[in-house]
Amino acid sequence: MKKTRTVPILGSLLLQRTARRTAAAMRQGDLRAVTALSAIARTGPDAAARAVALGALDSLPSQGAIDLFCSDLLLHEDPVLEKIAIARGYVPTEPGAQALFLYVTGQEDALCRHDPDPIHPLLARGYTAAPDWIKSRALRRSPVIPLCRILARALSGSDPEEAARRWSYGEWEVVTTSLASEGAWDLLWQLVPSAPPSHAVTALRSMKEAGWRPDGDDRQVFEELVRTVPDAWSYPAPEKPLISIKNQDAQCLKLVFSSDGTLLASGTSDGRVEVWQIPSGRLIASRTVHSGPIGFLAVAPGNTSLIAGSGNGMLSCLDIASGNTIWSYAEKDRHLCCATLSENGEDLLAGDEHGRLIRLACRTGKVLGDASGHPAPVTAIAPAPDGSSVAVGHADGTVCCRTGPGYGERWTAPGAGNGVKALAFSDRADRLLVVYERSLPAMRDGAEGTVIRACDGRFAGSVCHDISAEKGLVLVGGGDRVLRWWHGQERFPAAEIPLYNRLPACCTLSCDGTLAIVGCDEGTVYFFSIPGRKKVAEFRGYRQAVTACAISPDGSLLASAGGEGMVTLRSVPSGEISRTLRHPSGAVTALSFLPGPEGTGILAGTAGGMTRTFSCGDGSLVRPLDMYTPSVRALAISPDGSCLACAGSDATLRIWDLEKGGLAASCETPATTTKCLAFLPDSAGFVSGGWDGVARVWGISGGKPSAVLTGHSSTITCCCVDPKGRFFVTGSNDATLRIWPLPAGRAGPVLREAEREVSACATTPDGSLLAAAGTDPVIRLYHVPEGMSAGGIPQIPGKPSVLAFSNDGEILVAGYDHGLVAFYSVHGRSLIRTLSAHSGTVTGVAPVKGEDCIATSGTDGMIHTFRLPFMKPLWQTTLDDLALARELEQEAGTGAMAGQWRFLSSLLSLRFQNEIELCPLYRDAGMYDIQIVG
Numbered sequence: 001m002k003k004t005r006t007v008p009i010l011g012s013l014l015l016q017r018t019a020r021r022t023a024a025a026m027r028q029g030d031l032r033a034v035t036a037l038s039a040i041a042r043t044g045p046d047a048a049a050r051a052v053a054l055g056a057l058d059s060l061p062s063q064g065a066i067d068l069f070c071s072d073l074l075l076h077e078d079p080v081l082e083k084i085a086i087a088r089g090y091v092p093t094e095p096g097a098q099a100l101f102l103y104v105t106g107q108e109d110a111l112c113r114h115d116p117d118p119i120h121p122l123l124a125r126g127y128t129a130a131p132d133w134i135k136s137r138a139l140r141r142s143p144v145i146p147l148c149r150i151l152a153r154a155l156s157g158s159d160p161e162e163a164a165r166r167w168s169y170g171e172w173e174v175v176t177t178s179l180a181s182e183g184a185w186d187l188l189w190q191l192v193p194s195a196p197p198s199h200a201v202t203a204l205r206s207m208k209e210a211g212w213r214p215d216g217d218d219r220q221v222f223e224e225l226v227r228t229v230p231d232a233w234s235y236p237a238p239e240k241p242l243i244s245i246k247n248q249d250a251q252c253l254k255l256v257f258s259s260d261g262t263l264l265a266s267g268t269s270d271g272r273v274e275v276w277q278i279p280s281g282r283l284i285a286s287r288t289v290h291s292g293p294i295g296f297l298a299v300a301p302g303n304t305s306l307i308a309g310s311g312n313g314m315l316s317c318l319d320i321a322s323g324n325t326i327w328s329y330a331e332k333d334r335h336l337c338c339a340t341l342s343e344n345g346e347d348l349l350a351g352d353e354h355g356r357l358i359r360l361a362c363r364t365g366k367v368l369g370d371a372s373g374h375p376a377p378v379t380a381i382a383p384a385p386d387g388s389s390v391a392v393g394h395a396d397g398t399v400c401c402r403t404g405p406g407y408g409e410r411w412t413a414p415g416a417g418n419g420v421k422a423l424a425f426s427d428r429a430d431r432l433l434v435v436y437e438r439s440l441p442a443m444r445d446g447a448e449g450t451v452i453r454a455c456d457g458r459f460a461g462s463v464c465h466d467i468s469a470e471k472g473l474v475l476v477g478g479g480d481r482v483l484r485w486w487h488g489q490e491r492f493p494a495a496e497i498p499l500y501n502r503l504p505a506c507c508t509l510s511c512d513g514t515l516a517i518v519g520c521d522e523g524t525v526y527f528f529s530i531p532g533r534k535k536v537a538e539f540r541g542y543r544q545a546v547t548a549c550a551i552s553p554d555g556s557l558l559a560s561a562g563g564e565g566m567v568t569l570r571s572v573p574s575g576e577i578s579r580t581l582r583h584p585s586g587a588v589t590a591l592s593f594l595p596g597p598e599g600t601g602i603l604a605g606t607a608g609g610m611t612r613t614f615s616c617g618d619g620s621l622v623r624p625l626d627m628y629t630p631s632v633r634a635l636a637i638s639p640d641g642s643c644l645a646c647a648g649s650d651a652t653l654r655i656w657d658l659e660k661g662g663l664a665a666s667c668e669t670p671a672t673t674t675k676c677l678a679f680l681p682d683s684a685g686f687v688s689g690g691w692d693g694v695a696r697v698w699g700i701s702g703g704k705p706s707a708v709l710t711g712h713s714s715t716i717t718c719c720c721v722d723p724k725g726r727f728f729v730t731g732s733n734d735a736t737l738r739i740w741p742l743p744a745g746r747a748g749p750v751l752r753e754a755e756r757e758v759s760a761c762a763t764t765p766d767g768s769l770l771a772a773a774g775t776d777p778v779i780r781l782y783h784v785p786e787g788m789s790a791g792g793i794p795q796i797p798g799k800p801s802v803l804a805f806s807n808d809g810e811i812l813v814a815g816y817d818h819g820l821v822a823f824y825s826v827h828g829r830s831l832i833r834t835l836s837a838h839s840g841t842v843t844g845v846a847p848v849k850g851e852d853c854i855a856t857s858g859t860d861g862m863i864h865t866f867r868l869p870f871m872k873p874l875w876q877t878t879l880d881d882l883a884l885a886r887e888l889e890q891e892a893g894t895g896a897m898a899g900q901w902r903f904l905s906s907l908l909s910l911r912f913q914n915e916i917e918l919c920p921l922y923r924d925a926g927m928y929d930i931q932i933v934g
Helices: 009-027 032-043 047-057 063-075 079-088 095-104 108-114 121-129 132-140 145-156 160-166 169-182 185-194 197-210 218-228 879-892 898-911
Strands: 243-246 252-257 263-268 272-277 283-288 294-299 305-310 315-319 325-329 336-341 347-352 357-361 367-371 378-383 389-394 399-403 408-413 420-425 431-436 442-445 451-454 462-468 473-478 482-487 495-498 504-509 515-520 524-529 535-540 546-551 557-562 567-571 577-582 588-594 601-606 610-615 621-626 632-637 643-648 653-657 662-666 674-679 685-690 695-699 705-709 716-721 727-732 737-741 758-763 769-774 778-783 788-794 800-805 811-816 820-825 830-836 842-847 853-858 862-867
Touching: 009 032, 009 047, 032 047, 032 063, 032 079, 047 079, 063 079, 063 095, 063 132, 095 108, 095 121, 095 132, 095 145, 108 145, 121 145, 132 169, 132 778, 132 788, 145 160, 145 169, 160 169, 160 185, 169 185, 169 197, 185 197, 185 898, 197 218, 197 898, 218 898, 252 294, 252 546, 252 557, 263 294, 272 294, 272 305, 294 336, 305 336, 336 378, 347 378, 389 420, 399 431, 420 462, 431 462, 431 473, 473 504, 482 504, 482 515, 504 546, 515 546, 524 546, 557 577, 588 632, 588 853, 588 862, 601 632, 610 632, 643 674, 643 685, 674 716, 685 716, 685 727, 695 727, 727 758, 727 769, 737 769, 769 800, 788 830, 800 842, 811 842, 811 853, 820 842, 879 898
Parallel strands: 378 420, 462 504, 588 842, 632 674, 716 758, 758 800
Antiparallel strands: 243 862, 252 263, 263 272, 272 283, 294 305, 305 315, 315 325, 336 347, 347 357, 357 367, 378 389, 389 399, 399 408, 420 431, 431 442, 442 451, 462 473, 473 482, 482 495, 504 515, 515 524, 524 535, 546 557, 557 567, 567 577, 588 601, 601 610, 610 621, 632 643, 643 653, 653 662, 674 685, 685 695, 695 705, 716 727, 727 737, 758 769, 769 778, 778 788, 800 811, 811 820, 820 830, 842 853, 853 862
């Protein structure tokens, strides 16, 4: 049953009395009463009070009252009040406003009498001077064909081609619809080279269906266009990003010290190697040497070169000083599986997937020896201390010993399918320690290969391991979350230390065999004494798993790495941090653009508390900056590029001088976290919002707010600032939007249409339109600063995390919590297309200044730049757009987008048929091109 709203009797009487008093005030000359009576007539809950208001408005006492009534009627569409205005002949005084009022209220005959000129200059004047929301209402009248033609003539004026450069998408629709209904094909054909592609398609299809063709030289061009015209314009855009920047640091898989302990080298999962000087902590080399993860790493004697092996089966030698590759070794059909340095460090021993053993010179990469053996892949190599023999372990558990210059077989111990993970000879090479993948370690006779002792005890497979040949110790972290170590002469483990809910991820032994160190899957590191089994130190070193660890040759430092990319040095045995060599970057949590004299830079805030500036041209890292916060929550850059405001997860809010790279001010913030920031257009201050629901306006200096604005009843989730500096907007969990006039100090309109949280908002570059979205199925648009509704755009499922308009304001881009980026047509109020941009939440969307591109960022640590769907009017295009259309047509091949790019290429050729371009000789001439060579 439909619920009806009732008003208490006493309340009804009060409303009626208020209406009568307001009517009396109007008759006495109070013009403010006109607006009040209009509001009562439109929205009053009492029918009798509404009747009083309507009666008063039916007899307005003055032209001033009529002007105010007509203005209010344009602002608030109401059919009842419209009927009163038409019946009483109410019109504004100003001729242009009068023409517009007659048009909007559908009084065609009266409009033509008032503005009889065929091009309706009075309507054009009134329309041009009207606010955007009244223009929108006028355009909504345009489907009525007679009125459509009147507005189209007013928009076209005496020079339609020149006027076309000022038309919006809605105005283009009015003009093309009108010209097609009148059969004004010649004029429509003249406008096609200036139209937005979607309207050019509509116009050409209308001409084709009408059977019209131009005369003269244009006929061939027209026929070519109509042959390629698609059924509809689908706003083509390449799906592949123009640039992809990986902000997420790859996991460090290998750490190794130089023999003298002065250098530390790391190898990552993406094939990058880095080298640091230990005394200074300075990074002296960084280069991607392989496409696969680094599986082997060694600093050659003399500390001049670094040898790295990767999962793609290649070995490379890198000059540390210059970063240049000295040599690389790989064989197409012989994938290298593992490698190690010889005892003297001059040679490199490598094994491949067919069981072959290769000896290479470290300095030159020259092959010194090559021997076949057991056919299973080589998984471990251990040279004897005296260099007389080499032990080789295989994936099937077989262990071989080879000797002599040709590496002839000395002995072979068959395996049982349990892969060998590590091998180590004793000092005298008479004992060989073997660590297996799924069974307990064993000790073999170095001369004969027989098992001297097989370790015993419970075991769930080896996750990590280390061997101290000098001390005869084997350390193994098991899959059963227990750390064990054995002395070589003992059958049972000397210690079994449960790690409980932590899984060992990497482990190492100190050089003197007195300390066992293990890093776990959730970032904790433990130091245990040997033989006492006492826990010496425990610390949470990383946010993610400990992926690598190594002890310096003198045993004083532990190098370790976390899954988030951090590399640190710690003192042994205290565990105190000595130096952080590499800070983690992690997810990109905020995105902005940094203007500068050499172009625009992409500034990314990260989950690791850093900001990183990348080149917008090639994506290279330009500058990292530590924000001294655990994680960046929000950031904003001043329009002049001089200052950066950064909010951290620890409730800090700081202002940074970007020119000097130093801290400019720390803001006095409450204990709650700031969630959003936006700079004012004059760069003199910025606004913030956060968990306490309070909006603040800050000055650059001093660190104190100049205004503290309350009104939201829950967290402020988003904010944006008018580019003209008239207002700023905040959105909240309380499902409202608030528009705050600037200078701050008073409350503005409160928009309550949303049913759930408002999670993102944005204004157009000209400040005329506001978009706001949450988990409601629609993105709402408003005319600002008044806050009048401008309709909505149905959106895809999901929670929008960020909104941004294109530079021309015609495309609204939304990033979602599921990683999709959606492009919406502002004029068409519809979805254009979606892109699967990120594997995590989209945290930033920003238009690239001066380009038809956007940049996006996500919690997956990636930053991409994408081309926007092509929808700009042809008169705004350049010859670069023609070259782009031809290039993308070729890339599309026979795909669905090929026809769209082909049509656009033909359309742009028409647009530029009278243009002259300086071009290289190798460019192929199009059908409308003439090349002059000489």
